[in-house]
Amino acid sequence: MGNETASIRKEMERLSDEYKRFVGRKISFIVASVLLIFITAGVSVTLGPYDISFIDAYSIIFQGMHDIIFRFHNIYAFIQFLDENYMVKEWVIWQQRLPPIVMGVIAGISLGIAGAEMQGILRNPLASPYTLGISSAAVFGAALAIIINLSIVRAADERFLIVVNAFFFAILSSSLIYGISKMKNATPETMILAGIAITYLFMALTQLLKYFAPAEEVKETVVWSFGALSANWSEILISFVIVLPCVPVLMLKVWDLNVMSAGDEVAKSLGVDVERTRQLCFFLSSFLTAGTVCFTGPISFIGLVSPHICRMVIGADNRFLVPASGLFGAALLIAADTVAKIVISPVIIPVGIITAFMGVPLFLYLILRRSREYW
Amino acid sequence: MVKLRIKDVEFSYGSNPVLEGVSFDVNDGEILGIIGPNGAGKSTLLRCMNRILKVRKGVIMIDGRNISDFSRIELARIMGYVPQSTHQIFPNTVFDTILMGRRPHLGWKCGEIDIKKVLETIEMLNIVDLAMRDITELSGGQQQKVFIARALAQEPEVLILDEPTSNLDIKHQLEVMNIISKIVKERGITAVMAVHDLNLASRYVDRIIMMHAGKIFAVGNPSDVLTEENIRKVYGVEAIVGEHDGRPFILPIRPADTGTHDS
Ligand SMILES: Nc1ncnc2c1ncn2[C@@H]1O[C@H](COP(=O)(O)OP(=O)(O)OP(=O)(O)O)[C@@H](O)[C@H]1O
Numbered sequence: 001m002g003n004e005t006a007s008i009r010k011e012m013e014r015l016s017d018e019y020k021r022f023v024g025r026k027i028s029f030i031v032a033s034v035l036l037i038f039i040t041a042g043v044s045v046t047l048g049p050y051d052i053s054f055i056d057a058y059s060i061i062f063q064g065m066h067d068i069i070f071r072f073h074n075i076y077a078f079i080q081f082l083d084e085n086y087m088v089k090e091w092v093i094w095q096q097r098l099p100p101i102v103m104g105v106i107a108g109i110s111l112g113i114a115g116a117e118m119q120g121i122l123r124n125p126l127a128s129p130y131t132l133g134i135s136s137a138a139v140f141g142a143a144l145a146i147i148i149n150l151s152i153v154r155a156a157d158e159r160f161l162i163v164v165n166a167f168f169f170a171i172l173s174s175s176l177i178y179g180i181s182k183m184k185n186a187t188p189e190t191m192i193l194a195g196i197a198i199t200y201l202f203m204a205l206t207q208l209l210k211y212f213a214p215a216e217e218v219k220e221t222v223v224w225s226f227g228a229l230s231a232n233w234s235e236i237l238i239s240f241v242i243v244l245p246c247v248p249v250l251m252l253k254v255w256d257l258n259v260m261s262a263g264d265e266v267a268k269s270l271g272v273d274v275e276r277t278r279q280l281c282f283f284l285s286s287f288l289t290a291g292t293v294c295f296t297g298p299i300s301f302i303g304l305v306s307p308h309i310c311r312m313v314i315g316a317d318n319r320f321l322v323p324a325s326g327l328f329g330a331a332l333l334i335a336a337d338t339v340a341k342i343v344i345s346p347v348i349i350p351v352g353i354i355t356a357f358m359g360v361p362l363f364l365y366l367i368l369r370r371s372r373e374y375w
Numbered sequence: 376m377v378k379l380r381i382k383d384v385e386f387s388y389g390s391n392p393v394l395e396g397v398s399f400d401v402n403d404g405e406i407l408g409i410i411g412p413n414g415a416g417k418s419t420l421l422r423c424m425n426r427i428l429k430v431r432k433g434v435i436m437i438d439g440r441n442i443s444d445f446s447r448i449e450l451a452r453i454m455g456y457v458p459q460s461t462h463q464i465f466p467n468t469v470f471d472t473i474l475m476g477r478r479p480h481l482g483w484k485c486g487e488i489d490i491k492k493v494l495e496t497i498e499m500l501n502i503v504d505l506a507m508r509d510i511t512e513l514s515g516g517q518q519q520k521v522f523i524a525r526a527l528a529q530e531p532e533v534l535i536l537d538e539p540t541s542n543l544d545i546k547h548q549l550e551v552m553n554i555i556s557k558i559v560k561e562r563g564i565t566a567v568m569a570v571h572d573l574n575l576a577s578r579y580v581d582r583i584i585m586m587h588a589g590k591i592f593a594v595g596n597p598s599d600v601l602t603e604e605n606i607r608k609v610y611g612v613e614a615i616v617g618e619h620d621g622r623p624f625i626l627p628i629r630p631a632d633t634g635t636h637d638s
């Protein structure tokens with residue numbers, strides 16, 4: 001009897017250790033993703049006609065961050081200073097190479113997080129930030145600005161019109177779904193079906209615009225819909241301000257998301273206000289997505305694939321999955337952007353296309369490998 | 376002492392009435408069994424008791440307080456629920472599934488104490504070997520044990536179980552029922568469970584509620600409720616009821632031809 005309790009105790013200790021290692025592995029993956037972001041970003045900064053080494057690049061970046069914060073208090077004053085003092089290396093990095101990378105990090109994090117959230121709240125592995133019509137609505141907004149210069153604001157700058165329109169229509173489509181889900185008994189299925197309907201609606205509207213538009217503007221619309229990371233610092237700042245408040249709120253809800261994976265009934269019995277949590281997470285994820293998509297155009301694949309890749313590596317516990325998916329998404333997006341620059345340099349292929357080329361093989365590899373091995 | 380009071384409860388899905396005038400009390404520390412044919416409304420009643428569904432009329436009180444006055448999280452600290460079936464989409468380890476049961480007690484961070492509670496539950500249900508496996512690759516019976524473990528890790532005062540043993544083989548049925556009655560006695564909690572197996576109900580529960588078409592047909596001790604006549608009327612089955620150890624046992628013979636049975 002005493003022997004038996006001792007052996008049970010031992011077994012429980014073994015299990016406890018195993019679980020700790022299991023959690024440790026997830027944290028390592030998150031740390032590794034952060035490192036991956038730094039490495040890919042570092043490599044990406046060195047690429048281009050002007051030769052700058054990896055080490056140089058990072059020392060310029062850190063020095064610049066220091067100067068911006070303590071000397072200039074303003075990034076534009078800093079860049080102007082670089083310009084006036086002929087600090088070419090510094091200027092190339094801060095003015096030309098860094099903005100798309102930073103935009104990529106923000107976009108990757110938002111799309112990765114929004115993807116994990118959407119798959120969680122809709123309990124559907126095919127969900128992504130775009131499942132519920134956001135991208136087609138954003139494209140329609142952009143098309144309106146490009147083709148008939150129609151916008152909800154008045155401005156001469158077309159880029160500005162596109163951004164405002166894309167954001168507005170992305171939020172509009174999400175609000176429609178949100179309204180539908182507020183009506184009683186909105187299940188995940190209702191939301192997905194409504195999303196599909198709205199996607200088709202905006203696609204049809206865009207096609208209508210394109211049908212009557214001159215070829216050049218059609219091309220511009222199409223190119224916008226490929227997605228690209230071009231951005232300036234003010235755009236980055238705006239996007240950052242939109243993304244920043246959403247992330248901690250979503251992180252607070254990870255437990256509820258975990259519990260909801262067991263079904264609405266169980267989640268309710270465990271104290272989760274399922275409908276409200278679903279609506280809140282949906283709205284924040286949409287907001288997050290709209291905040292970056294309006295600048296980059298739809299880079300759809302990251303939001304679908306990053307949560308899956310992370311889930312296959314570290315499991316479905318959203319406490320770790322949500323941040324991992326964001327960080328890995330950022331790394332994947334920057335890696336894709338780097339490849340996009342070098343494949344047929346000096347032509348830069350739209351990053352949205354490369355993301356799919358890189359994500360698909362990785363994704364397939366993990367799917368095939370998963371059936372043989374359990375993690 | 377009365378733990379739960381269900382009074383004049385009515386419920387309908389859309390315009391289809393499922394529960395009508397259901398009233399009964401559940402005493403503190405007892406195991407109450409709910410039996411009745413398919414579609415009688417057992418699961419619906421349990422879901423109303425847990426406020427997964429909102430009653431149309433009537434009240435459900437716990438310790439004298441209407442459950443609609445509780446916040447969800449307050450209710451979750453008091454009541455645990457094991458559903459008849461669940462469907463997990465994304466793979467998740469058994470350990471993490473049981474850890475979900477700690478959600479009503481957690482802040483954002485899950486501490487050593489929660490891990491310890493999960494380990495205790497795993498030990499109690501004797502599922503150490505399953506702990507790091509994926510819930511989606513377990514057999515139906517193994518999954519059911521895990522869901523019971525999740526509700527136990529929740530440490531509720533009232534445990535609501537919807538056919539907790541329907542997927543288990545006879546040995547595991549007895550094992551799980553033993554665990555449930557042991558916990559009910561040890562922790563002084565109350566359990567309400569829907570059961571299909573009349574013999575199992577007879578053997579383990581203190582009182583039985585027999586439901587038929589959304590109404591309560593009979594209430595009482597197993598030997599009062601499980602009579603040949605009641606079984607014929609409610610299930611439409613001719614059965615022989617014997618007795619062993621002071622508890623009735625049921626031997627079904629054939630469907631009755633009286634035609635009162637409606638599904
Ligand atoms: N979600 C639902 N929508 C509409 N009707 C429902 C729903 N769930 C159950 N019902 C109906 O309510 C009635 C009672 O169902 P309930 O699930 O409570 O029965 P039950 O006694 O648990 O049966 P079983 O023994 O088969 O589990 C049935 O007639 C069923 O068809």
Ligand SMILES: [Mg+2]
Nearest residue numbers: 417418459537
């Ligand atoms: Mg049922």
